[in-house]
Amino acid sequence: MSDATSSLTPATEAGVWEADYRDWIALLKPRVLTLVVFTGVIGLIVAPGHLHPVLAFTAILCITVAAGACGAINMWYDRDIDAIMRRTRKRPIPAGRIEPGAALGFGITLAVGSVIMMGLAVNIPAALILALSICFYVFIYTIWLKRRTPQNIVIGGAAGAFPPVIGWAAVTGTVDLVPLVLFGIVFIWTPPHFWSLALWANEDYRKAGVPMLPVVAGARETRRQIMLYTLVLVPLTLAPFFMGFSGFPYCVAATVLGLVFLLRVYRVMADKQDQDGCSLTGDAPAKGAFKYSIYYLFALFAALALDRLVG
Amino acid sequence: MQRLPVPEAERRRRGRSWAIMIALIGLCALFYAITIVKMAHL
Structure with a gap:
């Protein structure tokens, strides 16, 4: 301090x-x-x-x-x-x-x-x-x-x-293994969630000297990392189904939610940018991805709980 | 930071006192309930 x-x-x-x-x-x-x-x-x-x-x-x-x-x-x-x-x-x-x-x-x-x-x-x-x-x-x-x-x-x-x-x-x-998978889902979800916020709060973090990824590696690399983590996250969310812990309804919900998340992240990647990778749209896609990532985790875990309770 | 006018400070103090009282009553009720549940499982 x-x-x-x-x-x-x-x-x-x-x-x-x-x-x-x-x-x-x-x-x-x-x-x-x-x-x-x-x-x-x-x-x-x-x-x-x-x-x-x-x-x-x-x-x-x-x-x-x-x-x-x-x-x-x-x-x-x-x-x-x-x-x-x-x-x-x-x-x-x-x-x-x-x-x-x-x-x-x-x-x-x-x-x-x-x-x-x-x-x-x-x-x-x-x-x-x-x-x-x-x-x-x-x-x-x-x-x-x-x-x-x-x-x-x-x-x-x-x-x-x-x-x-x-x-x-x-x-x-x-x-045992199931809670560790849930741990893994939240763990892998956190970087794309937080970096989406950091993309548009970049200036704040830079002023404060906090080495968030957009400050250190730039917005373009941050968008790439968001996509990479989301690509790992979506298959991981299907693990409870393949482990036999959840049923088909959860599998469908996780797939749909994951595909929408990937679409959101793709929009972040495809955002109009200047030469330095800074957004020309006020980081609107990143704001959208950040909001969606919150609903995503809520909906994913709710789907798992419903599947377990009903199934 | 500037001092608040006395009535405003008084209002906030009262708000805090109520919040602490509600939290303490809630904790007492919870401890009582936990004790009953634990005793039932002895």
Whole structure:
């Protein structure tokens, strides 16, 4: 963290007390939480076995709180670059509504509390994987990779891929091949999803000095990488069917959703560009691909759960 | 950052207090429910 940080995050004696409760909720990154929690719920639904509804709710709550805690700790660590980027400068810490130390304490308390609760109420393996996912997100992604390598979200994407494994472990107490495939799907989905965003937020990342792929390798190479990862992703989503874990309806849904995703990504590749590969259309196809990638993962996991429940 | 007018700061403080109270009541209810479920499976 740079020395400039303190001047960018003006904490006054009244700072903590003037924060609205909505600011504390904003620290949890609620929009990101939605997808994380959803994939965790799906892991819990598709796992063989039964978990009492109260304990299932507790497991989901622990995943939600832990993911929120990661968001709070991330906002604490990234407060200097958040103040520079247009997309993030209104967050509670750079806007001066919450003191950085208070945000860190909030995040650590929630993280530790969620792991302890998962261990006591659900089971130890789920709690250990939850703790691993928190450590991975905070130490590997946020602190180590994010500011050092354009592969930040490739490796760091693993942190967001843990929830289906945790949901599965909450029911079964173990981890086997199926949750690892779900982990792989989210892991491979993350780069095309995030790089689509990075294509149009390129300038923000450049100003903040974050080595996202478009900043380091250029927009053209980023589009190529988005296509490569999507080409790996679509066949991988069919793995549950070929492993005999899901039925034909899921196979059809995954194929259709995947083909539409490929079409979206093709449009990103074919976007009108200048000599440097910069979009001449305001990155409209990349924005479309980013939005679709969110619906894609929702729909894919929902299809898997429906297939398991109905089939 | 500028200090907020007293009524506004008061309103926000009250909002936070309500949020903490709701969270604590929710946690108590959840712990109670978890205890009942765990005891039933002993």
